[in-house]
Amino acid sequence: MQYIPYGKQLIDQDDINAVVKALKAPLITTGPKAKEFEKNLCKYTGAKYSIVVSNGTAALHLASLTLLDIGDKVLTTPNSFLATANAILYAKAKPVFIDIQADGNIDLDLCEERIKKDPTIKAIYAVAFSGNPVDQKKLKHIREVYDVKVLEDCAHAIGSEYEGVKAGSCINSDCTIFSFHPVKHMTTGEGGAITTNNKELYEKIILLRNHGMQYNKDIAPWYYDMIALGFNYRITDIQCALGISQLSKLDKNVVRRRTLAQQYDEALRKNTFIFPLYPYDGKSSYHLYVVRIDFQNIKISKIDLFKKLLEYNIGTMVHYIPINKQPYYIELGYGNEDTPTMDKYYEEVLSLPMYYSLSDEEQNYILSSLHEIVK
Numbered sequence: 001m002q003y004i005p006y007g008k009q010l011i012d013q014d015d016i017n018a019v020v021k022a023l024k025a026p027l028i029t030t031g032p033k034a035k036e037f038e039k040n041l042c043k044y045t046g047a048k049y050s051i052v053v054s055n056g057t058a059a060l061h062l063a064s065l066t067l068l069d070i071g072d073k074v075l076t077t078p079n080s081f082l083a084t085a086n087a088i089l090y091a092k093a094k095p096v097f098i099d100i101q102a103d104g105n106i107d108l109d110l111c112e113e114r115i116k117k118d119p120t121i122k123a124i125y126a127v128a129f130s131g132n133p134v135d136q137k138k139l140k141h142i143r144e145v146y147d148v149k150v151l152e153d154c155a156h157a158i159g160s161e162y163e164g165v166k167a168g169s170c171i172n173s174d175c176t177i178f179s180f181h182p183v184k185h186m187t188t189g190e191g192g193a194i195t196t197n198n199k200e201l202y203e204k205i206i207l208l209r210n211h212g213m214q215y216n217k218d219i220a221p222w223y224y225d226m227i228a229l230g231f232n233y234r235i236t237d238i239q240c241a242l243g244i245s246q247l248s249k250l251d252k253n254v255v256r257r258r259t260l261a262q263q264y265d266e267a268l269r270k271n272t273f274i275f276p277l278y279p280y281d282g283k284s285s286y287h288l289y290v291v292r293i294d295f296q297n298i299k300i301s302k303i304d305l306f307k308k309l310l311e312y313n314i315g316t317m318v319h320y321i322p323i324n325k326q327p328y329y330i331e332l333g334y335g336n337e338d339t340p341t342m343d344k345y346y347e348e349v350l351s352l353p354m355y356y357s358l359s360d361e362e363q364n365y366i367l368s369s370l371h372e373i374v375k
């Protein structure tokens with residue numbers, strides 16, 4: 001069997017054609033494609049406003065600068081890519097790591113307890129881990145009862161759905177961020193976006209994306225004022241053309257991923273040591289397919305299993321090393337939070353291959369290899 005990576009982008013001829021066409025246009029950055037991509041993202045997610053930026057981390061950075069004040073405490077999850085918590089630090093605010101629940105998402109009941117006890121908590125950064133939406137009813141409740149801001153990190157979750165509402169609609173949050181890195185299930189090479197229903201937030205982020213420059217053609221055709229310390233977090237029209245093309249087939253991509261997830265779930269019922277992180281329920285976009293493995297009761301360790309699968313030409317990955325246990329965070333005094341579920345989770349999980357072009361034959365090979373090794 002040829003090497004099977006744990007994830008792979010879906011690039012077809014129509015994506016290539018779209019990029020070539022964009023390259024031949026008069027404007028290859030900050031042109032019409034960026035605006036069109038933003039319009040399409042609004043239409044897809046249901047949010048009023050969207051801002052496309054150079055990557056998901058830039059999206060988090062700009063959102064954090066507009067949502068947070070210096071010193072604000074922000075509840076967030078240890079189970080994410082580094083960028084989620086780092087963005088809180090970029091804004092000179094303070095991440096507070098809260099334990100996860102069994103499905104890998106932040107435990108919103110624990111968040112509520114913390115907010116009740118500590119009125120200096122100003123925001124929650126929740127990640128829809130692996131594409132599984134966070135509990136929107138709980139988010140709604142928290143926002144109604146307490147004065148906290150909510151950012152949804154949906155870097156894994158574009159195309160996911162919660163009771164008919166798409167990720168990024170921001171019905172129960174101040175804003176949502178997306179990443180279009182190739183490892184995600186929709187890509188622009190590098191890229192990201194913010195969606196929001198808040199006009200003021202939208203205008204601030206637009207300003208910060210481009211050096212804080214405000215053009216004023218009433219004064220002179222070339223005139224601009226710099227009114228904030230912004231950045232160059234723009235994205236090219238070449239990338240946005242790819243994004244438009246990718247978004248148009250996102251649903252097809254997610255449907256295939258859901259089929260693969262259901263097939264994994266079904267086949268894993270036969271194995272008494274491997275369990276899906278959460279059962280299929282039609283909500284998740286399945287950016288990742290994560291399993292828990294009962295290493296206590298099998299002979300192989302996690303490292304050896306990872307290496308053994310590589311010998312079978314099967315790539316896997318671990319999502320994630322707890323952010324609060326990273327050396328940089330330990331230096332800042334983190335690492336001793338009470339996060340028993342996260343700690344156990346990190347010992348047990350492995351992400352299996354999951355991408356649009358993964359064939360049934362390859363999936364069967366992965367499953368039979370796993371059954372052979374883990375018994």
Ligand SMILES: *Cc1c(COP(=O)(O)O)cnc(C)c1O
Nearest residue numbers: 055056057081083155179180181
């Ligand atoms: C990928 C990712 C990011 C960062 O996105 P980039 O585009 O790589 O900067 C942020 N949060 C999560 C959960 C991610 O998976």
